[in-house]
Amino acid sequence: PFGGAAGGGFDMQDIFDQFFGGGGRGRGGSRARQGQDLKTSIEIDLQEAYEGVEKELTITRPETCGECNGEGHPPGADSRTCPECEGRGQTTRVQQTPMGRVQQTTTCPRCEGEGTLYEETCSSCRGEGVVRNEATLSVEIPAGIDDGQTLRMEREGAPGENGGPNGDLLIEVSIEDHPDFDRDGADLQYHEAVTFPQVVFGDTIEVPTLDGPVELDVPSGTQSGETFRLKDKGMPRLRRRGSGDLYVTIQVYTPDSLTDEQRDALEAFAEASGEDIEVEQGFFEKLKNSL
Template sequence: MADFYELIGVSRSASAEEIKKAYRKRARELHPDANPDNPEAEAQFKEVSRAYQVLADDKQRARYDQFGEAGVGGASGGGGSADDLFGGGLGDIFETFFGGNGSPFGGGGRQRGPAGPPRGQDVEVIADIEFAQAVFGDQIDVEMKLPVRCGTCDGSGAAENTEPVTCSECSGSGQVQRVRQSLLGQMVTASPCTRCGGLGEVIATPCGTCRGEGRVTEDTSYKVDVPGGVDTGSTLRLTRRGAAGPRKGPNGDLYVHLRVAPDERFVRDGDDLITEVPVSIAQAALGTSLTLETLDGAEDLVVPHGTQPGREFVLRQRGVPHLQGRGRGDLIARVRVDVPTKLSDKEVDLLTKLADGRDERVGNGKDGIFSRIKSAFT
């Protein structure tokens, strides 16, 4: 999907009022009333509506600015379609902004037809991935049970050689109008037809497989592209990969929440990776050259003499790829000096001589240095 700011036609520093003003203009241009029989304009209209939904909310806008669409994939909770944003048909957007009958183009607006089959539910799943998959990205299989379109009736809900029939209660409009008296005079209200559920059609002979629902629950698997740089808590949105709607209703969306397995070698700090490099006392004091395992392969690491515990060596561009933007974080190799817990007599003697030569006091009392050190490690 295109950048949300580009869809609306504003810069990333635009104020909330500028975003709202630009959105109204784009919505007028792309509204189906202004573009009859133009499915491309309607698709763009929905994309612009989704973009405005995110950018009009300060919290969602901040997440989008930081993580892109992956950061707001599950934010709307309703899939982000134009119908979801305004609770009804596409014309409701203009009732929200401009009032009136839902059309800014005069002529009293178009008369609403049946609402149509309802949209399927959004579905959320958790996918466990390995550390390297999160860093470099991968294609994974996501499996779940989902309502899918019935293969027997192709989602119509009607038995073989039969078809849905027009609802006699609402005459196919999907709505029932009622007139009632009020202090202001007669008021006409419209509500979904209870007999056909607002679909305008009823199933006289239900399909034996789905019992008129038009969908059945099956084991379903999708291949999901995981971008490099994701982390635990990242959410991927797969448009129209959720539950099928009843009786050929559109699918909901699928939200894949990622859970990354820990790695025994690396700890992640944002887009940087931290790893410990164990060295002995002698190696830290005299210096050494080590082979350091990275996610990109083995690399040589020179530890100079006199290296202190906790010293860090930074390997540029060996960390996690930036989820939004180019480049990668760094790999930080942190030195850990391992002190031996068991010493032979010879090793005790050598360390004692070293301490004497540096005029360093070791041991803690009157029994003699050698015997105290020896007893501590035996």
């Protein structure tokens, strides 16, 4: 969906022109105006946001009519001087105010500032001077962009009025959720499941990053829920040097079932630890709660 760019307040040039008939105007007496900004959106995945990507985007937007070159009438159409403004493109009226008589000048409503009326209108744009066309654009999405940020493509918006420049195209970027990583600005978070013996004895494990797998040393005695930081393994910092970090949280995996050999070994472990419990009667639940 498209819409004009947000903007509020007063145009001081318009106020000045209305009261004093100021200059800076294009043909027919109407001031050149920049076209409206248009808005659209695009979705990418986290890997594309990490690396940066070029995407094609197809939009439907207003463009200057090619048949009449934005004039609103066929070339060579018969014309006559607008009787309301007498060809000036503006109408003037005098208003009595507490400060005295003020002359107010506005764009002629009949000829819309042209100063001329034409006997024919363009069949393609029906006299509007613009048509809606489909356009395919190539947009460069920089590495490190975050969800909800907006890119601006200059002069790819709606055409200007009276010779003014086109507006811009604003593209809001949304990033799909990743199955493994959670993002917090430039940092990433990852949860790695390990076994009880791995945290008891220590181990070197392989964890994924967006730039390929890396090794992580899990020291002996690591507790479930403990987090390790991998420096510069997060997202690139947009428009800044360096990258965020990857935080790996260790979670001890508790098996749902045991072999006879595993059960005997854990019963021996429980006995050696002074635990008077049966493995089948909640040892793992108690172990899980203690980690």
